Amino acid sequence: MTEPDLTLPTTGYRTPHNELIRGARAALPVLLGFIPFALVLGAQASHKGLGVTEVAMMTGLNFGGGSEFAAIELWTSPPLLLVIVAMTLLVNSRHLLMGATLAPHLSHLPLRKALPSLFFMCDESWAMGLADAQQRGRFSLAYFLGVSLCLWLIWVSFTALGAVIGPALGDLRSYGFDMAFAAVFLVLLRGMWRGVHAAVPWLFSLVTAGLFHLLIPGGWYVLAGTCAGLVSAYLWART
Amino acid sequence: MIDHLTLLTIVAMAMVTYLTRVLGFIALRNRVMSPMVHEVLQAAPGCVLIAVIAPTFTSGHPADLIALALTLFAATRLPILPVVLIAVLATATLRWLSAS
Numbered sequence: 170m171t172e173p174d175l176t177l178p179t180t181g182y183r184t185p186h187n188e189l190i191r192g193a194r195a196a197l198p199v200l201l202g203f204i205p206f207a208l209v210l211g212a213q214a215s216h217k218g219l220g221v222t223e224v225a226m227m228t229g230l231n232f233g234g235g236s237e238f239a240a241i242e243l244w245t246s247p248p249l250l251l252v253i254v255a256m257t258l259l260v261n262s263r264h265l266l267m268g269a270t271l272a273p274h275l276s277h278l279p280l281r282k283a284l285p286s287l288f289f290m291c292d293e294s295w296a297m298g299l300a301d302a303q304q305r306g307r308f309s310l311a312y313f314l315g316v317s318l319c320l321w322l323i324w325v326s327f328t329a330l331g332a333v334i335g336p337a338l339g340d341l342r343s344y345g346f347d348m349a350f351a352a353v354f355l356v357l358l359r360g361m362w363r364g365v366h367a368a369v370p371w372l373f374s375l376v377t378a379g380l381f382h383l384l385i386p387g388g389w390y391v392l393a394g395t396c397a398g399l400v401s402a403y404l405w406a407r408t
Numbered sequence: 409m410i411d412h413l414t415l416l417t418i419v420a421m422a423m424v425t426y427l428t429r430v431l432g433f434i435a436l437r438n439r440v441m442s443p444m445v446h447e448v449l450q451a452a453p454g455c456v457l458i459a460v461i462a463p464t465f466t467s468g469h470p471a472d473l474i475a476l477a478l479t480l481f482a483a484t485r486l487p488i489l490p491v492v493l494i495a496v497l498a499t500a501t502l503r504w505l506s507a508s
Contacts, residue, residue, distance in 0.1 A: 269452075
């Protein structure tokens with residue numbers, strides 16, 4: 170008589186493969202916001218004289234939409250390397266904080282796993298990974314990677330496609346796709362909602378970022394808003 | 409043939425961006441956070457997300473602001489896919505109405 174094999178996954182058991190698929194599926198609604206922006210970015214880049222290979226290289230190696238739009242906006246021939254790199258640093262400085270918030274969730278992993286995984290961290294995958302951890306009580310690296318890889322693949326392929334078909338597209342943003350980003354972010358924020366008290370720093374962040382965006386040109390508003398929000402969170406926590 | 413300076417700029421961008429992704433993590437890895445730091449970091453995700461979309465709130469076009477209000481309302485009660493669809497359709501419709 171054979172013993173039942175206890176190593177077999179029981180129903181509902183989460184294998185890394187299942188988690189990867191679950192993440193990729195969760196990313197699908199987000200793609201609605203990604204694809205039009207990717208096409209627009211590719212089209213703008215080709216307008217500035219970048220070829221398909223260069224566009225795919227930029228979006229594949231950098232993988233940060235905001236900084237790529239800024240770089241293309243500033244792009245000249247030849248490109249001003251230092252200006253573009255400084256702008257990239259400014260727009261992506263929020264990643265420093267995002268990486269820091271992942272530290273408690275990833276610190277049990279060896280660096281050879283954690284560091285490559287962080288390459289794929291973007292606003293959406295980071296927020297979705299954290300929201301999932303809050304819901305299930307545990308951060309799932311495979312879920313995070315499922316979201317991230319899906320978004321990365323679509324971002325790179327559709328920016329490249331945008332560079333090819335760009336001139337035929339016109340401005341997709343005017344059709345309302347730009348609101349898709351706000352929609353995704355607002356749903357993510359709802360998932361983080363912990364009552365009015367905890368949301369006060371968000372209001373400071375929003376107001377400061379809005380004012381900076383109106384009054385100060387360049388990419389300062391994200392950094393300024395985030396800092397204002399954190400300072401208010403700090404003061405709020407002390408009282 | 410890719411121009412050298414273009415290639416160099418792209419690689420430099422990629423390196424800077426990757427550093428922003430790992431440095432915050434490396435700085436706080438294996439470190440016990442004080443309750444204060446923990447509390448402040450808990451507010452960070454929301455602050456980042458709302459700062460990124462702040463320009464949508466300050467656009468000043470009535471059509472966009474009404475669409476944003478509808479999106480915000482939808483986001484408080486519906487799953488992500490319907491919210492995104494409502495956002496795009498409302499924005500497109502209201503812009504079309506305000507332009508005609």
